[in-house]
C-alpha cells in the first residue's frame with residue numbers, strides 16, 4: 001500500500017516538481033509526488049523538447065534547400081510530417097523512459113491522479129489524503145488566449161501545433177514572443193508563408209532592443225512577415241481557412257492561427273484560494289525563498305511570477321529541497337537565469353538589457369561585436385552579434401547574443417555575469433579558434449580596449 005504521509009508532498013511532476021523530488025530524495029527525505037498526466041510536464045511533452053526537435057528538423061530542411069551555397073548539390077524534396085513527428089515523438093519517448101527510471105532510482109512515490117491542495121499540509125487525490133511535513137505546489141501553466149478568442153479547429157495553441165499531421169501553407173502567429181517566433185521559424189523552414197502579429201512595437205519584446213532589430217532583419221531576409229505595434233481584433237474560421245482581423249482594419253487569411261500570447265498560471269480548481277494562499281492574477285506569490293504565505297507550503301516553476309523556463313523550475317525545485325533540508329541555499333538571482341529563443345537565428349541573453357541597466361545604474365557602457373568578424377560564423381553563413389552591457393562600477397551586467405547556434409554560448413556568458421566579471425577579467429581568457437565562442441572573447445577584448453578582429 002502507498003504511504004499517505006511523507007516529509008514532502010509535491011503537487012505536479014513537471015520540471016519544478018520533479019527536480020524538487022529528486023533533490024529531496026538525495027537529501028534523505030521521503031517524497032510523494034502527485035501527477036495527473038505524465039511526469040516531465042510541459043517541458044518534456046509539450047514544450048522545450050518537442051519544439052527543439054521540430055526546430056532541428058527545420059534546420060535539416062534548410063540545409064537541404066541551401067546546399068548550393070556551400071557547393072553541395074542538394075534540394076528539398078519536401079517535408080514528411082509523419083516522419084518529423086515520429087522523430088520528435090521518439091526523442092520525447094526516450095527521455096520520458098529515462099525520467100521514469102530516475103523516479104524509481106530516487107525512490108520517489110508517484111501517485112497518479114488529480115490532486116487538490118486541502119491545506120495546511122495535505123493534498124487529496126480521489127478521496128485519499130497525502131500529508132507532508134512540507135508541501136510544494138508545482139502545477140505549472142497553460143497556453144492563454146485572448147478574450148473572445150476561442151481555441152478550436154483552425155485556431156490553435158502550441159499544444160495542437162506540436163502535433164499537426166500536415167504542414168500549413170499559410171499561418172498567422174499571434175504573439176511575437178519566444179513561442180511565437182519559434183513556431184514561425186519552423187513553419188517557414190518547412191515552406192509555409194508566415195505572418196506574425198505582435199501588439200508591442202517589436203518582436204521578442206522582452207529582449208534588448210538591439211536583439212529585436214537583429215532578429216527582425218534576419219526574419220525579413222527569410223521571408224517571415226511580421227506586423228508589430230498592431231492589435232488583433234478578432235478571428236473567424238470555416239472549412240477553408242481562418243480570417244484574422246487587426247485594429248488597422250486589415251484582415252489576414254490563413255490555414256491556421258497560432259495563438260502564442262503567453263502562458264497563465266495553472267492555479268484554478270486546485271483548492272489554492274480556499275486554503276488561503278496569496279494569489280495575484282492567478283500566480284502563487286512567494287518570498288525570495290519560494291515560501292508561500294502558508295507555513296511549510298512552497299511554490300515552484302511557472303506557477304510563481306517570473307521567467308517561465310524549465311531550468312528556472314529545476315533550480316527552484318533544488319533550492320526548495322535544500323531549504324527544507326536545512327542547507328540554507330543561496331537565493332536564486334532571477335536576472336542570472338539564461339534565456340534562449342531557439343528560432344533561426346537564435347537569441348540568447350543573461351543579465352540586464354541596456355535599458356534595464358541604465359534604469360538601474362543611471363548609465364551603462366555598451367559594445368556590440370558583429371559576427372561578421374567571427375570566422376566560424378562566416379563559415380556557417382550566419383550573421384548577428386554579441387552585445388555587452390557594462391555597469392559604471394566595472395562588471396558586465398548584461399550579455400545578449402544573436403546568431404545561429406548562439407544558444408550554446410550562453411553558458412560562458414552566464415558565468416561571466418554571475419561572477420560579476422569585468423572586461424579586464426575576461427579579456428585574458430583564451431577562446432578556441434575558429435569557434436563562435438570566440439566572438440564572446442573578442443567582444444570582451446574590445447570592451448577592455450584591445451580589439452582584435454574588429455572592422456570599422
Ligand SMILES: Cc1cc2nc3c(=O)[nH]c(=O)nc-3n(C[C@H](O)[C@H](O)[C@H](O)COP(=O)(O)OP(=O)(O)OC[C@H]3O[C@@H](n4cnc5c(N)ncnc54)[C@H](O)[C@@H]3O)c2cc1C
Pocket residue numbers: 011012013014015016017034035036037038039040041042043044046047048049051113114115116138139140141158179266270300301302303308309310311312313342
Ligand atoms: C511550446 C513551449 C516551448 C517551451 N520551450 C522552452 C525551452 O526551450 N526552454 C525552457 O526553459 N522552457 C521552455 N518552455 C517552458 C517550460 O516548458 C516551462 O517553464 C516548464 O515546463 C515549467 O515547469 P513547471 O514544473 O512549473 O510546470 P509544468 O511543466 O507545466 O508541470 C506541471 C505539472 O503539474 C501537473 N498538474 C497540474 N495540476 C495538477 C493537479 N491538480 N494534480 C496533479 N497534477 C497536476 C501537470 O500535469 C504537469 O505535469 C516551453 C513551453 C512551451 C509551451
